[in-house]
Amino acid sequence: MLAGPAEMAVFGDWPPGGEPPLAALVEGWAADADLVVAEGFKREPFPRIEVFRQARHPEPVWRPDAPDAHRWLALVTDVPGRFADAAVAVVGLDDPDRSSRLADLVEATVSGLTPSGGRPPRGAS
Structure with a gap:
């Protein structure tokens, strides 16, 4: 474990049998969190x-x-024009507002709203 005055991080090995499902990790380590951002877990x-x-x-x-295309909130890319007609929000890597646009998409998804200036998350009403 790494710990500092304002934050901490936990490191360790996976249990025998390999990587547990993301839901199990969240339940064990972040059950009180309002939002969890995880890298990887492509099949979750x-x-x-x-x-x-x-x-x-x-x-x-x-x-x-x-079949799982509806799970994508956004595609952040260095070639946003290539995906201009995509049925998913597209955010340019060089867009100076990319962080706020992504935050709006995430907030809209968890609250069920449509972000201003963006496509509604797939499946949202």
Whole structure:
């Protein structure tokens, strides 16, 4: 464990059997949290924001026709124009307002609202 005056972090090995499901980790370590941001867990059934850099991968993990496409809140990318017609919010990596736009999307998703200036989260009414 790393601990400081304002924060802490926990490090350790996975139990025998490998990585536990994200829900089990949240229940064990962050049960009182209002919001959990996790990296990885691509096969878990939770909302996601993908950071896609075309120079690193030819295609994003997000696919508009995938059965789990509705789980994506946003695609943050260095080529936002390529996804102008996407059925998911697209945020440019160079957008100076990217952090506030993503925060608005997350807030809208957890509160069930539509963010101003953005597409409503998929499945929102």
